[in-house]
Amino acid sequence: MSTAMPFDAGTSLMSDTTAAVRTAGLTLRERYLPQARGVSLSEVVEEIHANDDAVLDVLREPLLRARPGSRWADDELAGGALPPGEWWVVDPAEGNINHVHGMADWAVTATLVRDNQPVLTVVHLPLTGDTYTAVAGGGARLDGLPLKVSAKSDLSAALTGTGQARPGEDHRVFRRIGESVTAMLAGGLVVRVSVPATLQLIHVAAGRMDAFWQFSDVRSGLVAGALLVAEAGGTVTDLAGKPWHTGSRDFLAAAPGIHPAALTVLSSIA
Template sequence: MSTAMPFAADTTLLSEVTAAVKTAGLTLRERHTPHARGVSLEEVVAEIHANDDAVLDVLREPLLRARRGSQWAEDELAGGALPSGEWWVVDPAEGNINHVHGMEDWAVTATLVRDNQPVLTVVHLPLTGDTYTAVAGGGARLNDRPLKVSGKTDLGAALTGTGQARPGEDERTFRRIGDSVTAMLINGLVVRVSVPATMQLIHVAAGRTDAFWQFSDVRSGLVAGALLVSEAGGTVTDLAGEPWNTGSRDFLAAAPGIHTAALKVLSPIA
């Protein structure tokens, strides 16, 4: 099969996936409230699961039907390499914790991963109606506008970000996050620490921020942003500087002009 054939098929698939994700976004938007839902941990977790279930009820089958033979990565908090073939890596409520607390930083994401590389992604923000899309080799877009990463070359002028990938990370990971924030506060301009990863990575892809790193391999928070940033001209690696894939244990996406400097700051902590 020629390299043009998968690209053409992925481009054709994009409109169908976009429609499915937007429809699922309506479900999540209808569930949103301007106030926090749940007081106890048990109540908050129940609200999170209810969001996931409601969205997956309308999203799973359309995606599997759109790409015959594709498989579904069941655990959205899982990391590590996937078996060969095509897999849907979906976060039905990326930023679910924000959603159930009445905040606005959340989205629905769906990414097709082929042999551990993201090749197609849709990130839809139901509250604004904005949709970020990318196909490998075809660039990244916000609605109908091409995206391009920042042109900065000075880390000292950079707005960067990080955050935890999941609740209950091990203490070593928390300490690495803290150490990395300190290091980047010293070497960069401003550091944003927030969740979810995708909502930071769309800003890197759009050139609004300059870098994002994470000490985690949670696939669902990284695959969409990795493809968007790389297709917008950014550099996506692990913290050893090697090309990133779903088997990588950590992550850095940055504007090319500051990637090396960011890596120099962060790699000793990794």
Template structure:
């Protein structure tokens, strides 16, 4: 990910974004159950849409007001670059599928992207009270404490992760995921395969995991974690080691000490 700074984004803007994300998180926490909701695909999709709809009003207007002239990326499952300027890439319920199945791995994320580079992000985990924030050039924090990526230098000791970006991806992508998991199991220590991406990327930023990769360009699952990892001192590239941007077709975030070894493993996956 190319370096970016955001000196014009002061603490007041970060506070506004944090307040909006926390309000949305509280509403989702109220909707959360310890049992799964929905049996058929149609029922599950309906519950997912209902979660998004329940919090959208708490997010869209406050975030657009926080940055006059900014725009809203409507499709949270879309990928690829955006037109120049400032855009909000928001996932009202990152890990929505977990939420509706009574699992705790979900969050609310809001990321300001400037000319296709994330410059500010807030990730709120309502069930635990964890609040991850990053502003380009100012570091990444968990509840105000600075984050730092892992100091590991040996891939064979690494805890890594991946997962699918969305349901219904093409068969080739699923096969690449499977092949990459096999390759990393051979070369690493442990591989976690789960969703959503952001919940794995916060672990990379905090030094709990050592790398995360994904064969996808879904923006909403990557931009928040990309900024957090980069600001925590990690390497954020594509799987070939080239700088990552919204135009990239795949993604790798890793501790610097294992990044080269991870690209060697993953870049061989056809």
């Protein structure tokens, strides 16, 4: 992706977005229990939908009000390009599966996408209180402090990560994930395989991880992290090395010194 065209967020859009996401985070935190909820698949799915509904009830209207004329991308598991204009791509419980199993890796995200490029994002982690923000052309921050990607240039020293984007991917995607993990284990140092994507991408933006890839076009799991990594000085492309956008079919975000070698390893996974 490219941030060559800075986005003018005005004086209040970032503060309004941050306030809305943090308020939504309180709702999600109130629903959190440090143990698994639901035993059967139907019970787990019911808990996931209940989380989404509760958070969306407090998130949708403030965001649409904060950016008059913007529209709402309803399906958080959808992929592909959006129609022209400005769209809110939101995950009310990024890492929802972790939340309903009593784990700590979950967040609330809201990203404004203009013409298929993310231009403003807020990622809030309610359990820690951390808030990651980025504006196209304006840098990436954690609680107001600038973020910078890793300075590594040797893939053999790299901590990388991947994961599935949604349940029920087809077997070709599962095979590509497995083959890519094997290839990166041979080329890199350590590979994390986990969900959700955003919780790995904030580590890439902060320089704690060196690369993240995914064989998916699920927008809500990628737009926030893509902007954070790019604005922290990282490189974000598809697995053909072309600039990433919401219509891309796969994804790689990495520190600039790691990206070429990671792309070489991953682009061979057909």
